[in-house]
Amino acid sequence: MKKGHQVTMKEIAKKLGVSVSTVSRALKDSPELHPETKKRIVEMAKSMNYQYNLLAQSLRISKSKVLGVIVPELTSHFFSSNISGIQDTAYKRGYNIMICQSNESFEQEKANVRTLVSSQVDGLLISLSRETKNYEHLMELYNREIPFIMFDRVTEDIPVSKVTVDDAHGAYLAVKHLLEQGCKKVAYFSGPEDLYISKKRKEGYLKALSEFGIPASESKVYMTDLTSEKNREVTLAMLASEDRPDGIFAMIDPLAIDIMMVLKEQGLKIPEEIALAGFTNNPTSAVIEPSLTTVSQPGYEMGQIAANHLLDQLDDLVPDEPQSFVLLTTLVPRNSSKKKPNA
Amino acid sequence: MKKGHQVTMKEIAKKLGVSVSTVSRALKDSPELHPETKKRIVEMAKSMNYQYNLLAQSLRISKSKVLGVIVPELTSHFFSSNISGIQDTAYKRGYNIMICQSNESFEQEKANVRTLVSSQVDGLLISLSRETKNYEHLMELYNREIPFIMFDRVTEDIPVSKVTVDDAHGAYLAVKHLLEQGCKKVAYFSGPEDLYISKKRKEGYLKALSEFGIPASESKVYMTDLTSEKNREVTLAMLASEDRPDGIFAMIDPLAIDIMMVLKEQGLKIPEEIALAGFTNNPTSAVIEPSLTTVSQPGYEMGQIAANHLLDQLDDLVPDEPQSFVLLTTLVPRNSSKKKPNA
DNA sequence: ATGAAAGCGCTAACAA
DNA sequence: TTGTTAGCGCTTTCAT
Numbered sequence: 043m044k045k046g047h048q049v050t051m052k053e054i055a056k057k058l059g060v061s062v063s064t065v066s067r068a069l070k071d072s073p074e075l076h077p078e079t080k081k082r083i084v085e086m087a088k089s090m091n092y093q094y095n096l097l098a099q100s101l102r103i104s105k106s107k108v109l110g111v112i113v114p115e116l117t118s119h120f121f122s123s124n125i126s127g128i129q130d131t132a133y134k135r136g137y138n139i140m141i142c143q144s145n146e147s148f149e150q151e152k153a154n155v156r157t158l159v160s161s162q163v164d165g166l167l168i169s170l171s172r173e174t175k176n177y178e179h180l181m182e183l184y185n186r187e188i189p190f191i192m193f194d195r196v197t198e199d200i201p202v203s204k205v206t207v208d209d210a211h212g213a214y215l216a217v218k219h220l221l222e223q224g225c226k227k228v229a230y231f232s233g234p235e236d237l238y239i240s241k242k243r244k245e246g247y248l249k250a251l252s253e254f255g256i257p258a259s260e261s262k263v264y265m266t267d268l269t270s271e272k273n274r275e276v277t278l279a280m281l282a283s284e285d286r287p288d289g290i291f292a293m294i295d296p297l298a299i300d301i302m303m304v305l306k307e308q309g310l311k312i313p314e315e316i317a318l319a320g321f322t323n324n325p326t327s328a329v330i331e332p333s334l335t336t337v338s339q340p341g342y343e344m345g346q347i348a349a350n351h352l353l354d355q356l357d358d359l360v361p362d363e364p365q366s367f368v369l370l371t372t373l374v375p376r377n378s379s380k381k382k383p384n385a
Numbered sequence: 386m387k388k389g390h391q392v393t394m395k396e397i398a399k400k401l402g403v404s405v406s407t408v409s410r411a412l413k414d415s416p417e418l419h420p421e422t423k424k425r426i427v428e429m430a431k432s433m434n435y436q437y438n439l440l441a442q443s444l445r446i447s448k449s450k451v452l453g454v455i456v457p458e459l460t461s462h463f464f465s466s467n468i469s470g471i472q473d474t475a476y477k478r479g480y481n482i483m484i485c486q487s488n489e490s491f492e493q494e495k496a497n498v499r500t501l502v503s504s505q506v507d508g509l510l511i512s513l514s515r516e517t518k519n520y521e522h523l524m525e526l527y528n529r530e531i532p533f534i535m536f537d538r539v540t541e542d543i544p545v546s547k548v549t550v551d552d553a554h555g556a557y558l559a560v561k562h563l564l565e566q567g568c569k570k571v572a573y574f575s576g577p578e579d580l581y582i583s584k585k586r587k588e589g590y591l592k593a594l595s596e597f598g599i600p601a602s603e604s605k606v607y608m609t610d611l612t613s614e615k616n617r618e619v620t621l622a623m624l625a626s627e628d629r630p631d632g633i634f635a636m637i638d639p640l641a642i643d644i645m646m647v648l649k650e651q652g653l654k655i656p657e658e659i660a661l662a663g664f665t666n667n668p669t670s671a672v673i674e675p676s677l678t679t680v681s682q683p684g685y686e687m688g689q690i691a692a693n694h695l696l697d698q699l700d701d702l703v704p705d706e707p708q709s710f711v712l713l714t715t716l717v718p719r720n721s722s723k724k725k726p727n728a
Numbered sequence: 729a730t731g732a733a734a735g736c737g738c739t740a741a742c743a744a
Numbered sequence: 745t746t747g748t749t750a751g752c753g754c755t756t757t758c759a760t
Contacts, residue, residue, distance in 0.1 A: 043532050043698045043699055043701060043705050044530070045447075045507070045530055045531055045532065046528075046529050046530030046531065048529075048737095050736095050737060050738085051737070051738070052737075052738095060746075060747085061746065061747045061748075062737085062738080062739095062747095063738095063739075063740080063746075063747065063748080063749095064745090064746060064747075066737095066738065066739060066740090067739095067745095067746085070739090074745065074746090075745065075746080076745055076746085079745080079746085091525075091529070093499075093502055093503055094503045094738095095503065095505060095736095095737055095738070096500075096503045096504045096505065097440060097443050097444050097449060097504065097505045097736090097737080097738090098444055098736075098737035098738040098739090098752090099737080099738055099739075100440050100738095100752095101440050101441055101444050101736090101737080101738075101752050101753065101754090102737080102738045102739050102740090102751080102752050103738085103739070103740095103752085104388075104752070106440060108483070108504075115469070116465050116466075116468050116469040116472060117462065117465045117466050117469050117685075119460065119462065122459050122460045122465040123459075123460050125459050125484075126458070126459040126460050126486065129459060129484060129485065129486055130486070130488075133485065133500075138483050138485070138500060138501075138504055139483065139484060140451070140481050140482065140483050140484075141468075141472060141482060141483075141484050142472065142476065142481070143469065143472055143473070145473075156436075157439075157476075157481060158481075159436055160436055160437045160438065160439045161439045161440065161451075161481055162438060162439065162440045164388070182434075185389075186388075186389045186391075186434070187387070187388055187389030188388055188389065189386050189388065299672055302672075303672065325669065326668065326669040326672060326673075329642055329645075329646065329669060329673050330669075330672050330673060330674070331673070331674035342460075355386045356386055358386060362386050391753095393752095393753060393754085394753070394754070395753075395754095403730075403731085404730065404731045404732075405731090405753085405754080405755095406730075406731060406732080406733095406755080406756080407729085407730055407731075409753095409754065409755060409756090410729095410730085410755095413755090417729065417730090418729065418730080419729055419730085422729080422730085437754095438752095438753055438754070440752090440753080440754090441736090441752075441753035441754040441755090442753080442754055442755075443736090443754095444736050444737065444738090444752090444753080444754075445735080445736050445753080445754045445755050445756090446736080446754085446755070446756095447736070
């Protein structure tokens with residue numbers, strides 16, 4: 043299937059007996075043009091159904107007005123919120139976005155970076171895959187001075203701007219809340235150890251424990267690769283453990299929900315026998331039963347801020363020095379943790 | 386912030402004392418080249434950190450290898466599944482995707498079409514906004530012979546390929562199931578009347594009723610604009626109605642879930658007093674309580690099929706005639722409707 | 729097996 | 745106020 047012919051400036055010029063530059067100027071609404079000529083050209087363009095060729099412009103001005111976005115997966119509500127924020131913001135500022143998903147694969151992520159760079163995106167917004175522990179591909183972007191920033195799944199090893207939430211504090215709020223509800227033995231269910239958010243949220247967990255004078259124990263930290271199978275397996279292992287926890291803080295909501303399913307299936311009362319809190323505030327968490335206590339993470343706003351900052355950098359509206367944006371999280375107490383009626 | 390310099394073929398050519406055409410041929414692995422020259426060039430390119438400029442290629446060959454995608458919203462699980470399928474497929478076949486969201490606005494959708502066309506996408510995949518009742522912008526694409534196809538939210542007024550599910554049949558399955566469970570008065574909760582899926586699913590609803598010898602009544606059809614407020618309002622109106630339904634088929638899961646919330650809040654037993662079924666099979670539906678009976682709609686596969694078909698058209702692998710892909714849906718019976726233990 | 733040259737559609741410095 | 749010209753980075757036909 044071949045595309046139909048597209049009208050070019052050249053054709054408009056010919057029809058009107060003017061030069062292409064004049065057409066270009068008229069269509070750009072340049073002031074140094076006779077209003078009459080401008081009018082004729084604009085009208086002719088409209089009548090010929092002229093459509094600007096952004097590709098040609100991009101090549102000429104060495105700017106594509108396209109932002110590349112790489113996320114681990116498109117179907118997670120959190121990431122699609124991010125993208126939504128990025129897309130709306132970019133669009134408002136005259137940019138389009140090109141999207142890739144790494145599917146949590148390091149190799150795929152590297153390939154994504156490559157194609158987006160080849161496509162001449164003006165900048166990139168990246169959220170790292172679970173597998174990414176080596177940052178050479180990012181270092182290369184950095185060395186080649188291709189503007190990019192990271193969000194949510196970031197690394198501190200690369201000196202670029204980052205947009206995250208106060209992961210440690212959010213986790214602290216959740217765990218503190220569980221302790222305030224009377225939990226004595228709170229477990230932390232964590233994703234892969236080297237994930238930035240796994241670490242940060244653990245910090246908050248430990249801080250809350252220590253504040254309540256509870257000695258931390260590695261036996262209360264449960265690690266999963268975040269697949270449903272593993273989540274289930276680890277939860278069952280926890281239930282079978284000698285010193286069964288009476289409260290759980292899960293690193294992300296989907297994990298918390300998997301845990302909840304197992305607890306319910308095993309006939310445990312939530313929150314009476316075991317309280318539960320997550321992190322993200324996915325839509326599901328509000329409607330599940332019992333409703334899930336969680337920490338809200340403003341995905342859409344993160345996307346907006348990330349995109350605006352990157353575009354500000356591109357437009358030299360802000361200094362080039364990397365900046366860190368840390369968004370606030372808030373605790374959303376719900377029934378999965380409320381042991382006390384007044385809480 | 387300015388981007389760093391990018392190496393071009395010209396520079397490689399100069400360094401090696403060959404012509405640009407030779408470099409181009411080497412990098413394309415053209416057979417009519419001395420293997421030795423080819424090797425030298427490829428190695429030089431690597432050592433100079435050469436990155437292909439897809440933009441320049443696109444302009445030259447009049448193909449961007451980019452697909453444009455327009456969806457009503459990015460954050461819905463169904464649409465992000467579609468996009469995921471489209472992205473994976475496109476990527477595998479050497480294409481990138483550019484994404485826009487219409488935010489359910491007709492004006493925005495028209496603007497999206499315009500920018501994507503300006504960006505010289507090779508083809509478009511479109512799912513219509515709720516507001517779209519006028520198809521001139523699509524007709525223009527059609528007349529300008531820009532390949533595009535529609536998915537999920539389609540219109541029959543434009544002769545292009547479409548990817549949908551058997552909406553009517555899926556709805557029929559759901560309603561039949563409710564009737565088999567003993568419901569006597571089944572209501573249909575519908576989105577905006579002129580939406581393709583509203584109409585199709587109503588067809589299925591009516592068919593099931595007639596098969597069970599139940600006279601259809603417009604008073605059992607409840608219309609909402611799908612906002613949570615309106616959903617709630619309409620549900621309350623239904624509960625207050627004289628002849629209260631004992632079963633509800635909701636056009637999409639999010640609507641079903643809003644309805645469920647109101648029913649639970651009003652103290653109604655689901656499914657005993659009122660049974661409920663949705664359509665889409667969102668992840669939430671499986672974990673909510675009671676779990677929601679629904680019709681599964683393969684979003685990812687729809688995206689794959691849509692993208693593959695469009696690319697097949699672009700590559701002349703299939704005839705240009707519009708084709709309709711109707712994917713099968715299956716009933717997913719869950720607790721929100723199971724009145725009989727053996728069902 | 730390789731090079732020269734034209735050109736994709738546009739912009740912008742320079743000329744007139 | 746408008747035109748001429750060169751060129752963005754690449755591909756491809758036509759020579760050699």
